[in-house]
Amino acid sequence: MDGNDRSIAGFTMTGHALVHWFETSIPIFLVIWLAEFDIGVALLGLVVALGYAPFGLGALPAGILADRFGPKRLVVVCLAGMSLSFLVLATATSIAAIAAGLLLWGIAASIYHPAGLALISTGVEERGTVFAWHGIAGNVGIALGPFVAATLLITLEWQLVAAILAVPGLVAVIYGLSAEFDSTAAVEDDIDAGPDEALSLEELFSNSRTLFASAFAIVFVIVTFEGLYYRGMLTYLPEILHGVPAMDALALPDGLEGIEPADYIYVSLLVIGMAGQYAGGKLTDRVEPARGLVGFFFALAILAVAFVPVTAMGLGAIVVLCGVFGFVLFGIQPFYQNAVAVYTPPDTRGLSYGYTYLGEFGLGAASIAIGGYVLGGFSTATFFLVIAGFALAGTLLSAALAAGLGRFVGADQPLEEGVDD
CATH class of the missing domain: 1.20.1250.20 (MFS general substrate transporter like domains)
Structure with a gap:
């Protein structure tokens, strides 16, 4: 760098x-x-x-x-x-x-x-x-x-x-x-990506309409499904791990009463996520974002389904599964972040990421209510199947984006450097 x-x-x-x-x-x-x-x-x-x-x-x-x-x-x-x-x-x-x-x-x-x-x-x-x-x-x-x-x-x-x-x-x-630093150093000289005059309401609607008439519309829905998966899993996984019988097999030394082994497994998952972030970020330099999203979403779907049988296999299997899950869950993030950069023009990048995180953290938070309803009225297995459904939807949408790369990108939103033509 x-x-x-x-x-x-x-x-x-x-x-x-x-x-x-x-x-x-x-x-x-x-x-x-x-x-x-x-x-x-x-x-x-x-x-x-x-x-x-x-x-x-x-x-x-x-x-x-x-x-x-x-x-x-x-x-x-x-x-x-x-x-x-x-x-x-x-x-x-x-x-x-x-x-x-x-x-x-x-x-x-x-x-x-x-x-x-x-x-x-x-x-x-x-x-x-x-x-x-x-x-x-x-x-x-x-x-x-x-x-x-x-x-x-x-x-x-x-x-x-x-x-x-x-x-x-x-x-x-x-x-x-x-x-x-130069905040526009990666943008071509003939493109204005610096601060603009305040958008009028008409310009806001116009820019938004342009974004959602392009491949960004698909990216937005993809990110929303990732948010539904992310928020649902990270909200309820600690509680689910607490209820796994295998946690009782981990004896703690005297003086550590009150410390829950499940909490440490959960924190370890987050720490392993750092490696996933790094690996995912490096891969975005080599793999077109839509294709990378397909692989990561499909892996997340498999991991969600795997939680029920694996939690019955013992503590070691749970630790391994959570480690792999943390790696993949955070490894996907650089891909959708890069997808926004690839499929949007530089002068609307702030607006583009605004919509992106409205989907990720705003609409994605709906899985907290959905997950609570499912866990309250149905089985844990049903919860993981619902969560896996979010990942499968992301897989299909990412595959559609990859298959129609040239067709979905609007004429006024050219591909940026780094995308395979």
Whole structure:
């Protein structure tokens, strides 16, 4: 990578890690807030939903703003907003203040993915490599957020812990303000991919219509099915692993009572996902995105179906399956991120990634309700079959995209370098 690629990589990796650092630390506070404010689980769940809902729903307006003001400025605003939200939590004395802090976090966090990925897509020459390291950084944040929060809460008050968690974000803001790079270095000189004037409503509809009249329409649905699979599996897999009899076979030393082996298997899955992110990112430099998506989606379908028989084979088989699952689940992400960059014009990249993460985190969150209904009224096997269905739908759509590559791409949306003609 050249100096510009490295600078953008460092900047976006920092932002990606911190988004998930904050995101995954929030659930650690739930048990404490239940006792602190003497409220029911249903009410607290509604309060927490105020934070997570904008995380997905705000992606589209964030993408529009990234095209308008430039992705670097938006990422810095995101980092500042998330840090401020945790400082609000640190001073909270009521459940209303908690709700305000979480709402601020969700709005600020929704900015990152459209802005950060737009920056990589227009500023980085070795896009696949940076997508790989970017994904790894996200997994580092996913694993470290809850670990650090839980460890600090052993000896410190939760308000102080919330304030401490904000510190890396504040440091990142200072770093981001001083970072220098060319955000359009990977775009041809005759193409305008820089900040634009504010879009009128008519222009927004026009640009959106152009996007959805091209191959991006298929990519959007593909990403939505990936989001349904991702959110459903990661939401309910910890609970399912807790109920597996094989977990009782893992004896823990004295003094470690209360630690659940299933939780460590789950965290290990997330850590292995870093390797999947790296491998997937490197493969995007060699494999056309639609073809790669076919293979990864089909593997995810097989893995979902395999969970029921494998959980009856013993602890070793479960550990291996979860490791492979983590690798594949996160390995697919660079492919759909690259697909957006390949099938959209540079000057609407923020809008494109805004729609992408509306599908991934917004529409994809529907699998939480679907999965809860299925697990509540049917068997665990039925749940995994439903989840596998999402992956099979993604497989078929990706195959259609690969088969009709030239036909689906609109005349005003030429293929970018890196796609096989």
